Amino acid sequence: MSDAMEALYAERLERYVTALRNGKPDRVPVRPLAAEFVAAYGGYTCQEITQDYNKAFDAVCKCAKEFQWDACVGNMVYVWTALTQAMGMKYYASPGVEISADTAFQYLEPPEDAAYMAPEEYDALIEDPTAFLFNNWLPKVSSDIGPPGEANTFRHNMALVKGGMAMLQYFGALGQQNARLRQECGTPPAIGGMLKAPMDIIADKLRGYMGLTEDLLTIPDQVKAACEALAPHLTHVAVALSGADPERNVPIAFWMHRGGVPFVKQEHFDTIYWPTLKKVIEGIWSHGHQTLFYAEGDWTAHLEAFAELPEKSIVFHLDRSDPVETQRVLGKKFCITGGVPNALLAYGSADEVRAKCKELIDLCAPDGGYCMDASAIMQNDARPENVRAMTDFTVEYGKY
Amino acid sequence: MHEQPEAAPRANPGRAPGVCVPWEEKRAEFPKIMGDEAIVQRTWEENDQLAYMFVWHCLLSF
Numbered sequence: 001m002s003d004a005m006e007a008l009y010a011e012r013l014e015r016y017v018t019a020l021r022n023g024k025p026d027r028v029p030v031r032p033l034a035a036e037f038v039a040a041y042g043g044y045t046c047q048e049i050t051q052d053y054n055k056a057f058d059a060v061c062k063c064a065k066e067f068q069w070d071a072c073v074g075n076m077v078y079v080w081t082a083l084t085q086a087m088g089m090k091y092y093a094s095p096g097v098e099i100s101a102d103t104a105f106q107y108l109e110p111p112e113d114a115a116y117m118a119p120e121e122y123d124a125l126i127e128d129p130t131a132f133l134f135n136n137w138l139p140k141v142s143s144d145i146g147p148p149g150e151a152n153t154f155r156h157n158m159a160l161v162k163g164g165m166a167m168l169q170y171f172g173a174l175g176q177q178n179a180r181l182r183q184e185c186g187t188p189p190a191i192g193g194m195l196k197a198p199m200d201i202i203a204d205k206l207r208g209y210m211g212l213t214e215d216l217l218t219i220p221d222q223v224k225a226a227c228e229a230l231a232p233h234l235t236h237v238a239v240a241l242s243g244a245d246p247e248r249n250v251p252i253a254f255w256m257h258r259g260g261v262p263f264v265k266q267e268h269f270d271t272i273y274w275p276t277l278k279k280v281i282e283g284i285w286s287h288g289h290q291t292l293f294y295a296e297g298d299w300t301a302h303l304e305a306f307a308e309l310p311e312k313s314i315v316f317h318l319d320r321s322d323p324v325e326t327q328r329v330l331g332k333k334f335c336i337t338g339g340v341p342n343a344l345l346a347y348g349s350a351d352e353v354r355a356k357c358k359e360l361i362d363l364c365a366p367d368g369g370y371c372m373d374a375s376a377i378m379q380n381d382a383r384p385e386n387v388r389a390m391t392d393f394t395v396e397y398g399k400y
Numbered sequence: 401m402h403e404q405p406e407a408a409p410r411a412n413p414g415r416a417p418g419v420c421v422p423w424e425e426k427r428a429e430f431p432k433i434m435g436d437e438a439i440v441q442r443t444w445e446e447n448d449q450l451a452y453m454f455v456w457h458c459l460l461s462f
Contacts, residue, residue, distance in 0.1 A: 084462055128414030133455045164454050167462075195460050205459055229414070236417030237456050240449075 001183040008186030012070045016188055016371070017249050020290060021312050022335045024368030028361055028398030029070035030391050031190050031337065031371045033294075035077050036104045037378035037387065038063050046380060047096030050081050050105050053170065057177045064185040067391050071190040071250070074177035076377055078194060079105055080170050087163035088144035088155070091116070091205070104379050110208045116140045117206040119215060122222040125206070126229045137206070175244065191253040191292055193241035195234055197277040198227035203258040212258065216268050227276035235283035242289060251290035251315050254281075260297045274305050285313040292337070295319055296376060303329040318364075319375040327364050336364045338373040340390055345374055346381040350389035357393045365398065372398065420451045 018025040042059035049056035081094040139147040144159035259273035318339035364370040
């Protein structure tokens with residue numbers, strides 16, 4: 001790596017980490033979580049970057065070089081569909097296979113009567129979550145993997161071997177991608193991994209959202225016990241991710257979606273979602289890692305709860321939460337990121353984007369502690385000229 | 401806002417985080433370890449952790 005590139009990397013990392021710790025860097029960092037946008041910008045289809053991660057890596061590097069972002073994710077299109085296909089996973093629609101080649105991969109909510117976990121399976125999950133995943137869950141989400149006691153098949157064996165080998169290969173390649181971004185682009189990683197809150201896992205991958213909401217009404221104690229059983233495993237996985245960021249510079253992202261308004265009642269947030277997530281966050285923080293609350297949707301009703309966390313332990317990402325309230329309640333304790341509506345990036349003008357960026361910087365970044373980004377991951381509808389406007393305006397106007 | 405009760409400790413924690421097949425279970429399968437038991441245990445647990453991370457990343461990441 002050239003000395004100039006290493007110096008650029010160090011300068012950006014300092015800027016980004018200072019803001020993440022709610023400090024005042026030399027200017028507001030630009031840290032877009034760019035997903036399928038990199039495909040559209042780089043001349044690839046969604047299928048190409050989702051199915052072949054090397055194409056995704058190339059597309060990310062092109063964006064990092066040409067936009068000169070302060071930090072980015074090595075591959076924000078995190079689901080490598082060749083892996084999920086190797087394992088026969090049923091819950092994704094892959095671009096170019098089940099859906100058009102230019103549509104981002106889709107998560108398929110299971111029918112209520114065919115959820116990937118039945119209500120009567122809560123006890124097994126609570127008793128031994130890891131064994132449950134191998135013995136109960138994988139056989140339901142995979143078309144190839146069979147449950148214990150059932151006749152073994154060649155496809156069963158292949159799904160496990162290929163899935164394990166593919167995951168090892170992919171995670172190794174992600175490490176190399178971060179090194180490439182550093183050497184070729186001088187760009188630090190934006191996050192150190194991606195996880196979910198316990199109740200979001202139950203909604204996303206086990207019971208489905210409809211199943212979860214029914215369980216919250218009929219068997220809330222079991223939902224809570226399941227979240228408590230999942231929590232220590234999430235802390236363990238998060239801390240294990242520190243191998244990718246031994247200096248604990250960047251946060252571990254938590255995708256938060258089903259615990260906010262209007263998906264569950266305040267009572268269920270207060271008694272299940274938040275206490276079980278809070279324990280995980282505190283556990284991660286005790287190991288020195290920040291968490292990025294990637295708070296999809298509107299979390300304004302829950303800001304006071306988040307303010308209970310130790311200072312600097314989280315970074316709060318603005319999607320549809322009220323920016324004024326977010327800054328008032330959280331701004332003194334935590335860094336805030338994001339807030340540029342994706343619809344504006346897709347359908348607005350460059351002037352409108354610049355006006356929104358000014359509003360966010362004036363509100364959230366008077367004394368540092370803010371990173372510019374879209375409200376949600378940028379997909380292939382974001383217009384390059386608007387992403388350019390967001391980037392260039394922040395570099396100019398965001399100087400301290 | 402509703403009161404936030406402390407999460408009660410679970411009665412049966414099952415397999416510990418990071419573990420699929422505990423070393424104690426595997427150790428019982430060896431009649432006698434002639435050399436350094438610690439290196440066998442360490443490498444068993446390192447490989448076991450890979451299986452653990454595999455299934456949890458299937459749930460969380462893929």
